[in-house]
Amino acid sequence: MAQVILKDVVKNYGDVYAVNHVSLTVEDGEFVALVGPSGCGKTTTLNLVAGLIPMSGGTVSIGDRDVTDLDPKDRDIAMVFQNYALYPQKSVYKNLAFPLQMRKLPKEEIDKRVQAAAKTLDIVHLLERKPRELSGGQQQRVALGRALVREPRAFLMDEPLSNLDAKLRVQMRSEIKRFHQDLNATIIYVTHDQLEAVTMSDKMAVMNGGFLQQYDSPANVFANPVNMFVASFVGSPAMSLVPLTAASKDGRVVLTGPEGWEMPLSDANGRKALSAKSSKVVLGGRHSTIKVHKSQVPGSVPGKVYTVEPTGDVTFAQVFVSGAVVNVSVAPTFQLRPDEPVFLEFDQDRMHLFDGETEMALRLQ
Structure with missing residues (x-):
């Protein structure tokens, strides 16, 4: 895994700043949650790290590389979305194997990585099933597995639990937290649910209006909010x-x-x-x-x-x-x-x- 550094990152559309000079460092193996209300800039920030949209200013580094001008495929990251984005006609095994086949990896290496990811996420028994035969939680595990097989330097997750019911969300929070602990993975996780951020992350980046309001451990953000917005947003x-x-x-x-x-x-x-x-x-x-x-x-x-x-x-x-x-x-x-x-x-x-x-x-x- 790798350290991720955002330095003075800006994304503006004319006079409107979606991300306004955001700087933060995600340490190697750290779980950081970007949290805030709708429209605060958290998903835009994640997309800038991924390279899905062009930056207006600033730099992004992953590991020891400046990736600001690199295409998403060259940044060595893996994304997990809220809608799973699984191929319905492919089995779970083929969904997991697909990104490796696109890289033209040897068949033996593909099988080794798929089996290892399936074992880590406890979905070995699901490998021959199609996505439509799986529950929402199982589909999300497959989406995680497809990211895991790539062995990326960082995982970027965009509200991956928002489509699940309340009980499954609690269960999958534990699954993702264990996933992070077992792999010592570098994870940047976007959510509007501050409870998810507090329970799962090592650090929280609280955003509002494109600005980074506070960046600290959940305990410190809760106990020592820097302003009234953070105080009123974090806590339930x-x-x-x-x-x-x-x-x-x-x-x-x-x-x-x-x-x-x-x-x-x-x-x-x-x-x-x-x-x-x-x-x-x-x-x-x-x-x-x-x-x-x-x-x-x-x-x-x-x-x-x-x-x-x-x-x-x-x-x-x-x-x-x-x-x-x-x-x-x-x-x-x-x-x-x-x-x-x-x-x-x-x-x-x-x-x-x-x-x-x-x-x-x-x-x-």
């Missing part, structure tokens, strides 16, 4: 964001809601809030870090329950706080009703604060 349910006003009062920094309620901040959070460009500060909190109370406790803020969603082992609720929707979770035994007044207590050690003007995370200097 998403991080809740409440626009407030920060001010000093009686030697402490407090956040104030439009209705006049106040939340005193810890010393560390107070210093963060005062580093904002203005008094506008956005409070962020994940559902697991917010306590729900039926009566006011010190530091809690008032809200009103909007919806209640029991899921069995946990109950999720949406609570209106100063016009913003806050996602919370409680034990199934904790009864909540729509329109019920409640008080929310944000964990001072795990809350997030963002600059209301720049939307960037506020950090201690």
Whole structure:
């Protein structure tokens, strides 16, 4: 396998930038997920790495080669698409063998690679079947196998699980993760499903509007989002964001809601809030870090329950706080009703604060 380096990559159509000066390095054997909403530029970025569309600027290197001007067939990569792209009239064996036959490899070498790939993906018993005789998950394994037999330097996967039902998606997530671990493969994986990205990847590249917003491990992206977009996109349910006003009062920094309620901040959070460009500060909190109370406790803020969603082992609720929707979770035994007044207590050690003007995370200097 090989390292993949994107340096200042650009793809524009006139004044519209689909990919806007993206730079990132995928290390040898690393699984990197490109994630973001529809139209963010993730698939275009993958296609630029593959050479399927011409670049407007920047360079792409695979291993020690600059492949920017090479045709896709010369880049030594393999792609797996969401629609499998199998030949319906060919058996599984012939589907796997086809890319090797096109390379005019010896018959013995073709058979060796096909059998090895089939064994790795547990599809040896399917080799004589036609694609129409396979389930969606089996067809996706065949598509992976067809990429695997080529022994490429990197695998590029474009939403390969989007056509599967929910149960199969969970199963195939595990299959692809094991595929990566067993082969130590370099994989660039495009998905709009941030849960796939979090559970499968070594690193996540979060994109929006053609820009790379954050590139880090899933744990760091989740725990330390660089801006409000990343905070609200990564996580399920998403991080809740409440626009407030920060001010000093009686030697402490407090956040104030439009209705006049106040939340005193810890010393560390107070210093963060005062580093904002203005008094506008956005409070962020994940559902697991917010306590729900039926009566006011010190530091809690008032809200009103909007919806209640029991899921069995946990109950999720949406609570209106100063016009913003806050996602919370409680034990199934904790009864909540729509329109019920409640008080929310944000964990001072795990809350997030963002600059209301720049939307960037506020950090201690």
